[in-house]
Amino acid sequence: MKYSYFFVLVIFLLAVSCKNSGRKEKLVIATAANMQFAMDEVTEAFSRQSGIETEIILGSSGTLTAQIMAGAPYDIFLSANLQYPEHLYKQGLGYRPPETYAYGQLVLWTCKEGIEPSLETLRQEQVSHIAIPNPQVAPYGRAAKEVLMQKGLYNEVASKLVYGESISQTNQFIRTGAAEIGFTALSVVLSEQVRGTGSWLKLPQSTYSSIAQGVLILDKDTQQLNNAIKFHNFLKSEKARQILEKYGYLKADE
Structure with missing residues (x-):
């Protein structure tokens, strides 16, 4: 009976583990508060196209940077400037150098x-x-x-x-x-x-100095790396640009 109970327990734990592993994880996007309304529309369009679910975490760029340095589990960072993403990248917290995706x-x-x-x-x-x-x-x-x-x-x-x-x-x-x-x-x-x-x-x-909106894909070990890259690429798409322009953002190449 003791072994039977142990066997049932193992099967139960394996079932729970498989169930959890099959659950979709959301792409967590740390977003500067200026982008709040635009990001709702951008992520909605991205999810429709890719099937990838997202979660937006809002805050000031400096506060989000501090959270990322403290280990917050964000997958991609959209800052209201380029300096904060550059600082994170220099600290080894970025997958590749940050880029400007728009100007505020x-x-x-x-x-x-x-x-x-x-x-x-x-x-x-x-x-x-x-x-x-x-x-x-x-x-x-x-x-x-x-x-x-x-x-x-x-x-x-x-x-x-x-x-x-x-x-x-x-x-x-x-x-x-x-x-x-x-x-x-x-x-x-x-x-x-x-x-x-x-x-x-x-x-x-x-x-005032140009308000370069910077984007940084975070640590390369993230489980959401591929999805973060897809979102990064989507930000440069014509669809995303149209949304950003509607909210008054200027193209990065302007």
Whole structure:
């Protein structure tokens, strides 16, 4: 009886093991928050074409980088700049060198009636809070700070700045009115979820450094390596480009 019980137990464990091994694992994509709405559409198109399921993990580029360095099980990283992916690659955490897949654009956005989205508005008394992604971890925040510095506004409005840890949190500040105005990505205000909410101004690209959106396939030992490569290739496809352009992203070769 003892051996019979042991035999049944082994068969049960093998069955469970086979069942689990046959279960599809999702391709986990660490994604900078500026890409939130565009990525929903990109991954949906990718899954329809490939049959590969995906999971999006959102955060600021700096926070996601720290998580990856700490061992987070992500398969591919879409950053709001190229510096973070390059740093990870130099640490031996990338399958091959990162690439720029698109360029982002910066806007001023307000959801408050009577407030005009302009740089001059930032000086006005009616504006007491200006939302900005944290420049230390969010490339769009770094770009926003560059605009303020270039226009000689930074010291004047520094006390009004309210920092979001990502563009997602910054958007919450703007949409809820916690900040009268703020900086965000063009892709946000062009999304179906936000379009028509408040008013916005696209800032001249000459006022900030290019926001190169970088992509890095992570550690070559990942079980999802082949799927990550397929997604990387899909990002460069005409279908993905059309989606990204709809959200205001510029082609990497422009």
